[in-house]
Amino acid sequence: MAKQQHKPWGGVFEGDVDPRVERFSESVSFDHRLYAQDIRGSIAHARMLAETGMLSADERDQIVAGLEEIGHEIAAGTFEFKQELEDVHMNVERKLTERLGDVGRKLHTGRSRNDQVSTDFRLWIRDAIDRTDQLLANLQRAFVDRCDRDHGIILPGYTHLQRAQPVLANHYWLAYTEKFGRDRERLAECRRRVNQLPLGTAALAGTTIPIDRRHVAAALDFEGVVANSLDSSSDRDFAIEFAFVLTLIAEHLSTWAEEWILWSTAEFRFLRLPHAYCTGSSIMPQKINPDVLELIRGKTARVVGNLTSLLVLIKGLPLAYNRDLQEDKPRVFDSADTVEASVELAAAVVTGAELNRPAIHERLERGYLDATTLMEHLIKVGVPQRTAHEIIGKLVGVAMKRDVPLAKLELAEFQAAHPALDQSVYTVLGVEQAILAFSSEGSTAPAMVAKQVALWKERLGLEP
Incomplete structure (x- = not known):
């Protein structure tokens, strides 16, 4: 012994x-x-x-x-x-x-292992935040880089996994650019709170040794010092906040992975995944399985579980330090490793995937993606929204029974539904014209999307 x-x-x-x-x-x-x-x-x-x-x-x-x-x-x-x-x-x-x-x-x-551990851990998390931020920036660039390749492509947008309204492919890519942009903002805010020096608070009450905490803070590039020694000794907020931000990143990745898994199926046929990030079947020779996307989706469970473990870990701990806190590092290490690997691979998949333009275009007019645009066309001539909604709903029902798009209905049928539906309805019907009808800021209107693409290129240091 x-x-x-x-x-x-x-x-x-x-x-x-x-x-x-x-x-x-x-x-x-x-x-x-x-x-x-x-x-x-x-x-x-x-x-x-x-x-x-x-x-x-x-x-x-x-x-x-x-x-x-x-x-x-x-x-x-x-x-x-x-x-x-x-x-x-x-x-x-x-x-x-x-x-x-x-x-x-x-x-x-003049120090204890309590403040020493916290200092080391804050330094490690600060480095991990910087690595993760850079990887997210690379992922954002991968999405924005697609905007030139996929310019003008229209995709069906979904709610409830049902076709809803048309959106530009670039609008879709920018949606994820925005999500990961918020993740980067959260990382920056977290880093500010991480970047406070605990060293010198000693075990829990400080020290009688004449130390200079500000000297150490400057040497280690901390922005300040933790103000209260009791708080410092017990605090793991900085680690849990980092784990939370990592969890949101993983959730965003999981949503993206789920969509692209669906898009790569024979039922959707929207997307061709790069084979370097797929695997085959041991028994079915035709299979091209989206294993990397499935694992990104699956590993999100680990990251969520780690955050839950950390939240339970600190529940009810009395001030100040308790040995329970030793269990924080495996959870944070695992979440950081998992998210870093997932983001790095995600950028490669985004860069290598190709939209199946013919398959997308072939079925683009299905699902009455222009119905909402037609309803808003009617609203703009003075019809109340609820009334317009009912009128267009009935017209969609007529078109569905005939299995034709709205643009194939006769003008007389539109005018029978409401006299304000004149020849001008055909200027907003069809996905391409429906796209052109959008005008609100932040919408999928081509001019709005082009402006946002230019802004993101500037933010990310990409060629205009």
Whole structure:
């Protein structure tokens, strides 16, 4: 059994640690991912201690050099992490102490593992936010890049998975560009709250050591310091908020994946998926399965589950730090990994897919996509909306019985429905003319869509 006295906290203890406890409580198997952030934070802490007179310049230089050397060893894969040392922080500190003796033991002056862990985790999340933001920007560019390729293509828009109104393909691509744009805004807002330094709040009450938290904050590019030590020690809002933003990103990806899975079926035939992101069947030779899209949709469940776990994790925890909080990192790591991989692959699929123009055009006049435009045409000549809705509904019923589009009805039939329906109805019937009839800001009107495409190209740094 491992000796309690060999632990960094073991002075007051008698007896040995049950090895089952060590296996149960270790976190180095997953928090080793924080090593770069841990070393960076410790270097900033050591330099601050030297500035405040708690370390000599020589001690500072020895610690900084030792930490940098350990970082290189971990990156090279030659560093041995030990389970009995519990976490990445103690593994790094123990190795430093083995090499520097009492000089290494001075590093932990004025801090606790509570604020050290929180600092490392905030640094890691900040990096993950930046990576995710860049990947989302690439996905947005992939959608906006399609706008030149698919200019002028009209798609059926759906509500309740029933054909509703015509929309430009570019309007559809921009809809997802907007969704991922809001995700990027949420990431930026989350980053602002993440980017507050907890180091120096120590275990829960602060420290009597003369430290300079602002010095460390500047060295680590934090925008400020956490104001309350009790709050800092117990806080995981920043991690849960990040997990929430990742969940919304995953949900948006899942919606997109579901639509493109449907669009790639023989029933829709709207889309040809790039084969590099599909797989086949072990028994059916004709199959081209949209496995990447299905997995993006499926992995969303993991991200949602991770967020739920985090919310339950902090439910009812008393102030300040509790060991429960150790369980936050596997959930956040998994969500970040999952979303990053999903967004990266999504951009590749968006770039490589092709719309099946003939199949789309062949069935575009089905579903009476121009019915709402015809109703609004009637409203514009003074007919109340509810009355116009009923009149056009009856005309759609006539056309459905004959299995013809509205544009195939005779003028006499329109005028029998309402005298205001004169020859001008034919200027708004048919999907192409219905598209041209739109005029509201944010609509699928060609001029509005073209303006939005230009704006997004400018925002994303794309050629006009």
